[in-house]
Amino acid sequence: MDLWYTEKHSDNVGITIKTSKSLFSGNSEFQQLDIVETLEFGRMMLLDGLVMVTERDEFIYHEMIVHPALFTHPRPKKILVIGGGDGGSIREIMKHPEIELAVLCEIDSLVIEKSIEFLPSMASEIDGNNPRVKLHVDDGLAYIRAHQNEFDIILVDSTDPIGPAVGLFEESFYQLVFSALKDDGIMIAQSESPFYHAEIQKNIYRNIRAVFPIVEMYQAFIPTYPSGFWSFAFSSKKYHPITDFDHDRAVTRDFHSRYYNENLHLGAFMLPTFARENITE
Amino acid sequence: MDLWYTEKHSDNVGITIKTSKSLFSGNSEFQQLDIVETLEFGRMMLLDGLVMVTERDEFIYHEMIVHPALFTHPRPKKILVIGGGDGGSIREIMKHPEIELAVLCEIDSLVIEKSIEFLPSMASEIDGNNPRVKLHVDDGLAYIRAHQNEFDIILVDSTDPIGPAVGLFEESFYQLVFSALKDDGIMIAQSESPFYHAEIQKNIYRNIRAVFPIVEMYQAFIPTYPSGFWSFAFSSKKYHPITDFDHDRAVTRDFHSRYYNENLHLGAFMLPTFARENITE
Numbered sequence: 001m002d003l004w005y006t007e008k009h010s011d012n013v014g015i016t017i018k019t020s021k022s023l024f025s026g027n028s029e030f031q032q033l034d035i036v037e038t039l040e041f042g043r044m045m046l047l048d049g050l051v052m053v054t055e056r057d058e059f060i061y062h063e064m065i066v067h068p069a070l071f072t073h074p075r076p077k078k079i080l081v082i083g084g085g086d087g088g089s090i091r092e093i094m095k096h097p098e099i100e101l102a103v104l105c106e107i108d109s110l111v112i113e114k115s116i117e118f119l120p121s122m123a124s125e126i127d128g129n130n131p132r133v134k135l136h137v138d139d140g141l142a143y144i145r146a147h148q149n150e151f152d153i154i155l156v157d158s159t160d161p162i163g164p165a166v167g168l169f170e171e172s173f174y175q176l177v178f179s180a181l182k183d184d185g186i187m188i189a190q191s192e193s194p195f196y197h198a199e200i201q202k203n204i205y206r207n208i209r210a211v212f213p214i215v216e217m218y219q220a221f222i223p224t225y226p227s228g229f230w231s232f233a234f235s236s237k238k239y240h241p242i243t244d245f246d247h248d249r250a251v252t253r254d255f256h257s258r259y260y261n262e263n264l265h266l267g268a269f270m271l272p273t274f275a276r277e278n279i280t281e
Numbered sequence: 282m283d284l285w286y287t288e289k290h291s292d293n294v295g296i297t298i299k300t301s302k303s304l305f306s307g308n309s310e311f312q313q314l315d316i317v318e319t320l321e322f323g324r325m326m327l328l329d330g331l332v333m334v335t336e337r338d339e340f341i342y343h344e345m346i347v348h349p350a351l352f353t354h355p356r357p358k359k360i361l362v363i364g365g366g367d368g369g370s371i372r373e374i375m376k377h378p379e380i381e382l383a384v385l386c387e388i389d390s391l392v393i394e395k396s397i398e399f400l401p402s403m404a405s406e407i408d409g410n411n412p413r414v415k416l417h418v419d420d421g422l423a424y425i426r427a428h429q430n431e432f433d434i435i436l437v438d439s440t441d442p443i444g445p446a447v448g449l450f451e452e453s454f455y456q457l458v459f460s461a462l463k464d465d466g467i468m469i470a471q472s473e474s475p476f477y478h479a480e481i482q483k484n485i486y487r488n489i490r491a492v493f494p495i496v497e498m499y500q501a502f503i504p505t506y507p508s509g510f511w512s513f514a515f516s517s518k519k520y521h522p523i524t525d526f527d528h529d530r531a532v533t534r535d536f537h538s539r540y541y542n543e544n545l546h547l548g549a550f551m552l553p554t555f556a557r558e559n560i561t562e
Contacts, residue, residue: 012320039293228509268549
């Protein structure tokens with residue numbers, strides 16, 4: 001029997017992926033979680049029926065949500081990841097030896113538990129054995145309210161602005177993130193597809209610009225996300241991702257990255273005209 | 282009745298697009314041609330069942346196969362497009378007032394005829410009314426054999442390396458293109474997806490590098506192409522796409538482009554590590 005998973009990216013277009021078996025399917029109090037084996041992308045995790053990560057292309061998303069900020073901030077020591085229960089962002093953060101502590105604040109313990117069980121290549125640093133990593137199962141808003149002026153970098157590694165993550169795209173949330181950051185802190189937030197989500201993007205960038213003085217969109221190709229064209233919002237109190245980019249530290253890094261590199265860091269901010277116009281008021 | 286068109290990008294993944302009606306379906310001596318109306322992408326042209334262009338995202342492919350070369354060559358006057366019977370590349374070329382002649386050499390007259398009939402936004406400059414445009418219905422190889430040392434720029438606007446276009450990816454073809462170019466000529470060839478076509482890309486770039494001294498891959502997001510991550514080979518006798526880029530001419534251009542711009546021109550050449558490694562011997 002051929003089993004194809006199809007995710008609609010709008011009412012009228014979708015991606016279809018051949019699966020070989022279901023590894024887990026269950027509901028937490030927040031959402032439905034599925035982990036399936038696919039032939040093209042390895043194991044794939046879905047939340048409420050939408051692709052979150054696959055083993056084959058997750059390196060793109062996770063390298064790109066982490067390294068641009070970490071190679072821009074001159075002395076990043078303490079990082080918070082909101083969401084990201086699969087552990088991929090934490091894995092990339094741990095490649096930076098100067099990081100003293102990375103906190104993962106994920107609302108849904110089932111995502112963490114099943115990622116450790118079924119996605120070990122992503123969850124390798126959140127299994128409790130790394131003293132530089134702390135896990136908190138909590139609502140991101142509640143957590144940052146209680147941790148003001150504390151982090152160098154905060155990554156908003158959220159799902160789409162529907163379901164449990166809807167509050168993570170509002171101005172009041174970005175204000176809390178701003179306050180949880182130190183005076184020279186940086187927030188990175190995934191900010192959807194310029195091709196399919198122009199209206200959502202307008203709102204995200206309006207909300208972030210109401211809070212942060214430096215806001216620059218950057219892009220990455222992510223084949224299993226809608227249109228393959230994805231974006232992140234570099235949001236910063238002091239450091240600019242191009243003029244403050246620590247090129248030397250990026251060049252001399254002691255780890256291999258399969259998507260990110262010191263040239264791509266710059267190119268990622270050079271946007272197609274329509275993508276820039278989407279977020280221009 | 283819901284009719285969904287599904288294109289497999291490999292045996293195990295595909296894109297699925299809702300269609301509302303078929304506008305044309307027929308066979309030429311070379312291939313099957315279909316033009317269908319879709320809800321997400323407007324009209325869509327398929328050759329042998331594969332998406333060639335859609336009205337909604339063709340601007341990306343056509344701007345990106347044309348403008349990087351035309352803003353690098355200092356005095357482009359005479360251009361040849363091999364393939365590209367939909368007319369989109371010619372439309373973009375005609376936005377450059379310094380171009381004296383653009384020749385379209387398309388093997389299949391049915392593609393030209395039905396593009397003029399059903400895709401007028403692409404075919405606007407190939408309907409016979411522009412004296413700066415000449416159409417030749419001919420095999421690209423035969424045409425360039427008879428036109429040596431003649432063109433400033435040649436665009437290889439081909440289908441995939443299967444079917445009638447297979448000869449357009451071989452070293453002997455690139456050698457003919459080299460000879461059909463003037464001493465400072467540039468060839469641009471579409472070069473498939475770094476994500477799905479690593480082996481095909483290795484061959485393409487090995488073949489082009491055997492002929493041209495300057496070969497640089499650049500990238501564009503094209504949502505309806507496999508993985509959404511597409512590439513082009515900038516292949517040149519003399520001019521380099523970064524160091525010889527005519528930034529001022531790009532900035533002062535008197536037309537609007539929706540994807541290409543003078544910053545993106547540079548960023549398009551800043552490749553993900555895995556894409557660069559695909560084509561490194």
